[in-house]
Amino acid sequence: MNFYRPLPLFFDFFRLHFPPCLNSHCDSVLDSKGASSVFMQNRPSLITNVSRNITLKLGRWAPLPVRFIVGFGFIAHGYSKLSRGPDHFAAILQALGVPSPNVMAWLTIAVELLGGLAVLLGMFVILASIPMIIVLLTALFTVHLHNGFNSVKLLAVTPAGVQFGPVGYEVNLLYIAGLVTLVLGGAGPLSIDGALASKQPKLAVG
Numbered sequence: 001m002n003f004y005r006p007l008p009l010f011f012d013f014f015r016l017h018f019p020p021c022l023n024s025h026c027d028s029v030l031d032s033k034g035a036s037s038v039f040m041q042n043r044p045s046l047i048t049n050v051s052r053n054i055t056l057k058l059g060r061w062a063p064l065p066v067r068f069i070v071g072f073g074f075i076a077h078g079y080s081k082l083s084r085g086p087d088h089f090a091a092i093l094q095a096l097g098v099p100s101p102n103v104m105a106w107l108t109i110a111v112e113l114l115g116g117l118a119v120l121l122g123m124f125v126i127l128a129s130i131p132m133i134i135v136l137l138t139a140l141f142t143v144h145l146h147n148g149f150n151s152v153k154l155l156a157v158t159p160a161g162v163q164f165g166p167v168g169y170e171v172n173l174l175y176i177a178g179l180v181t182l183v184l185g186g187a188g189p190l191s192i193d194g195a196l197a198s199k200q201p202k203l204a205v206g
Helices: 007-017 037-041 043-061 063-084 086-095 101-121 125-147 170-185 192-199
Strands: 154-158 161-164
Touching: 063 086, 063 101, 063 170, 086 101, 101 125, 125 170
Parallel strands: none
Antiparallel strands: 154 161
16 A cells, blocks of 8 residues: 555645635646645645644634643642642641641642632633742742752663652743633633623624
């Protein structure tokens, strides 16, 4: 079986659903091999226009993976602290010199669980992001900053397993970037924020 035989069908599918150009001189003419001559002769234009059309058609779904990983990540961290016992986390906070460690332990767990759920559902994302970013910045400056940027530091592979070094602040910044992206760009489709916004009356322009 010729591996390259399906390629013309692949190019024609994208030409049909994501038109590479809008001008009549860009009409596709199949060459002798069956591949679209637009792809062969006007490759930069094809890539640019296909990228633009993909963004126009699918760009509104971009917040979904950000919401999923940020929301699930916060819930996972909050559940981990809760399952070990808030007192265990409070002892860690006390060792770091955090005031009122027991209260802060419960507040942190609540922010991670409730904030993560809010982001996952796309519910009041702007309000939920404020305490979530505060928790991330607190962890960044009190725990991770002196460990450097990299969160994954492979030290050695031993018979007992893989050994890693202290965790840096890389993941904290990734979470903050994800939250800022949702605040600036919106929660996107399949979100409670989007459903509430669609029910609000639109203001007349002009």
